[in-house]
Amino acid sequence: MGVGIEVTNLNAWYGTNHTLQDINLNIPANHATALIGPSGCGKSTFVRCLNRMHETNPIARVTGTVRIGDLDIYNDCKPVEIRRRVGMVFQRPNPFPTMSIYDNVAAGLKLNGYSNHHVLDEIVERSLKNSALWDEVKDDLKKKSGASLSGGQQQRLCIARALAVDPEVLLMDEPASALDPVSTSKIEDLIFQLKSQYTIVIVTHNMQQAARVAEKTGFFLNGRMVEFDSTHKIFTNPSDKRTEDYITGRFG
């Protein structure tokens, strides 16, 4: 089951570029939360702060607190530990090309030394079913490489890979923006199903997508969180002029 995320006074930098400024928000557990905003406004940086991927960049810096469940991720634990509890799906599908489909899904578990084949088989099957890929790949799980799939299948494989470690939170950074419309709607259906079990944070530049899958939506602009509210409110009756300008297509 998912847990909530509580972000307090989060600031992030790339070198001297103050990319995120005083972000405060509460992301509810077991719901999908969408983050929208023009490109370059800091959405990716924000989600990368939620699993401490931001600091893998040598010029990056973060201050503030992020609590995931009851864990203060910047003070209570090492980055490695938090990344095992928070799954991440990237904009471009990035399956491991030298691994079979099976090994791609099992990668997170095998990495952490899990080797019970019986259980692995079960988890791989469940994860692939959860990511709606099982029927398409079940016959060549160990024969085909992760790179042999189509783009949309690769992205669902990456989702299965993230789900296999049973995360409490699933971060998705524009997971469908590199995909065709059919694959995109499959991914959206998937998010719709998964959000009852996981806390999902999805970055998107597609406002219809945010409206379709998310209960809550946050609007980012120039490194600040302008408005955070129920998706319905954001899209029908935003309280900030800038949000309104953005969703009505006046900029961005």
Added chain:
Amino acid sequence: MTEIRISQTQVLSEAGNPPGQGPANGAQPEASAIRTFLLSRGNSAGADRVFQWLMVLCALTIFGIVALIAMQLVYGSQLSWHKFGFSFFAWPAGFTFASIFKAVLDPNAAQPNYWDPVNGHFSALPFIYGTLVSSFLALLMAVPLAIGVAVFLTEMCPGALRAPLAFITELLAAIPSVIYGLWAVFVLVPLMREQVNPFLNKTLGWTGFFSDDNPTGLGFFSAGVILAIMILPIISSLTREVMLAVPHSQREAVLALGATRWEMIRVGVLRNARIGIVGAIILGLGRALGETMAVTMVIGNSIEIHRSLLSNGNTMASVIANQFSEASDNMHLSALVELGLALFVVTIVVNALAQLLVWAVTRGAPARAS
């Protein structure tokens, strides 16, 4: 060509604007001067064709040189090839596989006379053995070290140190091999003689591969060490290149699963780069197989096959270097040329294979982001 054509059309269209319209207004007299100049140049088709043929000629020269070398080697080795055939690459007349095996294992058994210019018997066996053993030893020592260096330089080194260290590693590859040889004679060989060989003999002597009955400090093992040092920069710089070609997204994928840095390097980088790394290793092997000068100076130049890696030996390259100037007999010369031919074929095949593997990995790969 294209650039000129574009500027020509720009100039023409600007000149065609009626006066008082757009930016062409003030620049008009100058533009038409440019036009006159450009139009006066003709299309240079003749010069282009000459240039093209010149380049084709240059490219053909390379093939020509390789073909001439191959022809010379084939021609020069005819005598030996007709006399010995494939047995040149096997055991000498009068010996069987078993008797040779016995001579190798037993230090007291009589050594066959593999290479006998006086009686005109030639077998390449000890040189093939020496080449393989010294190259294998070199790979054994150089590969882990080279991969370690590459991993350090790409993944762990502080940014300020990276460029100088990479530069120095690459510089090692530029040192002439005779310099390595000199260093080996004055530094490495005494060290092997005084310290390393006695130590190896004490700890691993029971295997029979390290019996210390060679007082010189020369031999297969010393040759392997110097070869390892020489191929280290080749393997590590190519490994670095293929590691850099692994997309950044692969590293992120592994990190996001909760991998430690080492796991990220192993799964996200080395695993993806492995075909290219094999290519780098094979390229190093190609260099080791053919390396002549330094090896000749330290391998001890004896034409025997011993089980002990500390004993003297010879490689295909070193025996050619050693004997060519003093070989007066036609058959002896021809046998040396045949050794050269074998070495030529093997190194070309090995290098082609290596280039192919490295190319397969680095082709079209984006440079690493961040």
